[in-house]
Amino acid sequence: MDKAWMRIEDRLQSNEYAEGVRQFLAMAQANTPGSDHIRCPCKRCRNRSFYSIPTVEDHLFIIGIDPTYTEWIFHGEDDPFLDATFSDKEADDASAYSDYIDDVDEILDDICYGSFMDNSARYEGNANPNDQPSTSYTPTNLNFEELVADARCPLYPSCDKFSKLSFIVKLLHIKSIGGWTVQSFDMVIKLLQAAFPNALFPDSYNDARRLQRGLGFSYKKIHVCPNDCALFWKENASLNECPKCNASRWTVCTSKQRRIPQRVLRYFPLKPCLQRLFMSKKTA
Structure with a gap:
């Protein structure tokens, strides 16, 4: 679909803008069957709020659509991230999953290296010839290697498609794209745990985020x-x-x-x- 209309300034007078809004809302409505509320992509809401389609239409004309929202993943377009990892058009699905896990492993290697260099620089900067070697670590440093080892574990024995971390990353991404609540996420986790008791699923949303934060993915x-x-x-x-x-x-x-x-x-x-x-x- 042509998205040039998103950059039109004269929203109230432009027929091209009106037609673009009409096609956008038709696509969004077709991809939310059974619901009359969709995410509002106006400059103020930026897909954080759900409104009825007439209200969203008013926002798009009065406030204008967010010009940075070029991939309409909340309104029916395919998510490029999910396409790259879950697409049925991949010539070799096993290879695609393997490459993704390799990327996650590389990220963990980079984090480990960065943590090692930080600790080395800190020690050298504070080095004193009369100091005794320190044998203590902060709780964060003590748990870091355990977190990395835990993140590298296969999701379940003999699993070659997901590590524990790669599964958590994908599930959290789907939660964000789908607009799940924390309660919905926890309910899905409980269902997965009951169906696959040997898999290393997180216990809850907070548990999944705790692993991410422990590895440095925080804000x-x-x-x-x-x-x-x-x-x-x-x-x-x-x-x-x-x-x-x-x-x-x-x-x-x-x-x-x-x-x-x-x-x-x-x-x-x-x-x-x-x-x-x-x-x-x-x-x-």
Whole structure:
């Protein structure tokens, strides 16, 4: 489908834009049978919110579609990531899965190497001829090798298609693409555990994320003004309203126990990103 209409500025007057919206919504509706709510890809919602199709149509005309959303994976188009690993058109499926596991192993090798170099540099930088060799490790370092070994394990005995980590990565990706709740993810895990008791499935969503975070795949959550004015960070961390437009930081919530932010930025700190970039054989 031609997507040039996404870049049209005069949304209310352009017939081309209107036709593009019509075809987009028709495709989205055809791929959500039994439901009249879809993800809204406007510049404000950015596929984080579900609305009725008429409401989404209003957003697309009034606010405009997010121009960076070029792969419509939430509305019927195939996900390039899943195509690369699950496509039925692969000439050799076993080879495709094997290559994917090899990539995950390379990632683990890079992480191990980076961790070793960090520890070596830290030791050399603090070295003192009179110091005694240290035999203690922080809990993080103590568990790191165990986490890597655990991640490399086959999903079940004789499995050559998935390691424990590669399966978790794919399952978390599908959760994100499909919009699963944490409860839905946990229910699927319980079903898989009951059906395949010998497989090394995580016990829950939190368990799966714990393995990822332990291996260094982590990020920081920063609350954001719904109008993109400011971050609730550093000097603004304690504010409940945007310092520029006075928009509320929180969604309307009936429960006083837990407030839900309107928007959240997932921040990947620069230093670990650069370390990951230069420790990899493919990206250095």
